[in-house]
Amino acid sequence: MEKYGLYTPRVAPQKEYFAAGHRACVGCGEMLAVRLVCKALGKETIVINSTGCIEIVSSLFPDTSWEVPWMHTLFENSAAVASGVESAIKVMQRKGKYADGKVNVVAMGGDGATLDIGMQALSGAMERGHDFVYVCYDNEAYMNTGIQRSSATPYGAMTTTSPPGKKSIGQQTWKKDMPAIAVAHNIPYVATASPAYPFDLMEKVKKAAATKGPAYLQIFSPCPTGWRSAGEISVKLARLAVETGAFPLYEVENGKYNLTMDFEKLRPITDYMKPQGRYRHLTESDIVLIEKKLHEQVQELRDKSSR
Amino acid sequence: MVKITIDGRQVDAEDEQTILSVAQREGIEIPTLCKHEAVKPLGTCRVCMVEVVQDGKSRSVASCIFKAKEGMEVKTDSDVAKEARINAVQTLLERAPNSQVVQDMATRLGVQDVSTTSTSTEKCIQCTLCVRICEDIVGVSAIAMVKTENGRKVAANPKNKTLTCIGCGSCAYACPTGNIEMIDADGIRTIKNWDGKFEIAKCKTCGNYLAPQVQLDHIKNTYGIDVDVAVCRSCSA
Structure with missing residues (x-):
């Protein structure tokens, strides 16, 4: 074993379940999240993937990055197909036609596939109580098709379908609170995660996979292409989002909220927004308004956590 | 390079390569507890036990420290291997009877009843x-x-x-x-x-x-x- 010059107290497992050679953009935060999720899930996994960035870049014929069984579904129905996979495995195991043992059934989709077009299928799957994990990679727009807005696009952000100008601040609505919608379905596990906190992310994925019943994870995924930020600071942005309150990390287990990490003082939101071109047009008063709302949302999470 | 057989498959192993690392390379799962990528293996927990047949003699060994030798036959899932692993995890259960991690490992290895009357909250399995x-x-x-x-x-x-x-x-x-x-x-x-x-x-x-x-x-x-x-x-x- 090599002796480290300067050690780190904690190391991630080295075994990869997602091969290099995919076509993601340089600095893709979503791809880092996918790699970490795959490490946490391990070999006994079936991935059901909605159309989107990850699906496209990981499966250009004739190559694939996936080292576990993988299905590509339509944009809107990975949750429905995952329900089918989960039910089929149950039946086949009962009939002795499928090996015994737990298989992680994991649906994956972007924020467009989850919060917008896929919400119906997801709602149905959660309501029926299937034993599966739904992972939403949130890069806050429809990035694969050229940066169009989704309901996960934050207030004031520029996209091609929420362009800022004299009459528009950019995105005119506040980010849809999808974790809250998942909690409202009374599912046993809901959590948010960020690739800047990789161990926390992997623990949450493991927890979600071990939970009996539906589990929903929303993972913050910086997109340098869509956000107009430098590729090399994607992880830094993923950290700043948490430290400023733009994307708080928390878990909800059987309805009980738990803020994963809190800070004595939230960082100023400008630290997070300045490196991103999609916020370039915002005025000082816009930023003050946004920061106030984000702080209120964090406070709400603090209150829910202490109850 | 040496040639060994693992679960019926003939594979190549580097000189001095451990059976565990050969198995992992071949996609064969062997359970571990005291293994960590950053330190040399020590074989303290013994849940990685496998059966090795060499020169007609069969014995159970800790795969994380046992090195591959020419002509060795390794069986990772034989009755000998399974029994050795169960013995190992039962020692760990004696040390930490109420540890969820150890109980889960025991169940995974085939121990039917992991319940205990002990009230010990000890979690240390002395893997060092x-x-x-x-x-x-x-x-x-x-x-x-x-x-x-x-x-x-x-x-x-x-x-x-x-x-x-x-x-x-x-x-x-x-x-x-x-x-x-x-x-x-x-x-x-x-x-x-x-x-x-x-x-x-x-x-x-x-x-x-x-x-x-x-x-x-x-x-x-x-x-x-x-x-x-x-x-x-x-x-x-």
Whole structure:
């Protein structure tokens, strides 16, 4: 074993379940999240993937990055197909036609596939109580098709379908609170995660996979292409989002909220927004308004956590 | 290079390569508990036992430390292997009867009944990963296995006059059963197992917590890196 010059107290497992050679953009935060999720899930996994960035870049014929069984579904129905996979495995195991043992059934989709077009299928799957994990990679727009807005696009952000100008601040609505919608379905596990906190992310994925019943994870995924930020600071942005309150990390287990990490003082939101071109047009008063709302949302999470 | 057979498959192994690493390369799963990528294997937990047949003789060995030799036949799932693993995990159950991790491993290995009448809350399975990491990687040898009336326990190394622990948490993160209790609260990190209390240094710019001050001092003293201007990664350029 090599002796480290300067050690780190904690190391991630080295075994990869997602091969290099995919076509993601340089600095893709979503791809880092996918790699970490795959490490946490391990070999006994079936991935059901909605159309989107990850699906496209990981499966250009004739190559694939996936080292576990993988299905590509339509944009809107990975949750429905995952329900089918989960039910089929149950039946086949009962009939002795499928090996015994737990298989992680994991649906994956972007924020467009989850919060917008896929919400119906997801709602149905959660309501029926299937034993599966739904992972939403949130890069806050429809990035694969050229940066169009989704309901996960934050207030004031520029996209091609929420362009800022004299009459528009950019995105005119506040980010849809999808974790809250998942909690409202009374599912046993809901959590948010960020690739800047990789161990926390992997623990949450493991927890979600071990939970009996539906589990929903929303993972913050910086997109340098869509956000107009430098590729090399994607992880830094993923950290700043948490430290400023733009994307708080928390878990909800059987309805009980738990803020994963809190800070004595939230960082100023400008630290997070300045490196991103999609916020370039915002005025000082816009930023003050946004920061106030984000702080209120964090406070709400603090209150829910202490109850 | 040597040729061995593993579960009926003939494969190549490097000289001195352990059976466990060959198995992993071949996609054959062998359970482990005391294995950690950063330190040399020691074969203390023994749940990685496999059957090896050589020169007509069969025996069970710990695959994490047993090296491949020409013509060896390895069976990772035979009755001999399974029995050896069950014996190993039952020893661990005796040490930590109520540990969820050990119970799950026992169930996975085929032990039918993991219930116990013991009220012990002991989690240490005496795999010595923590001690090895502190000695080999961190380099402060702050902890050691110490004999007590209830068996060996990890505690502050009696060879040190004062506690040399720097509160880095490497032991806590490596422990397979979560035996080392490390809690950060109100700017103080507490490691309950040897009553270590460490003040956590703050980032000079934003005030977020960084790492225990003694850990930063250790880094400065050992590697010559200037930690007096320590800022967190979000504040750095």
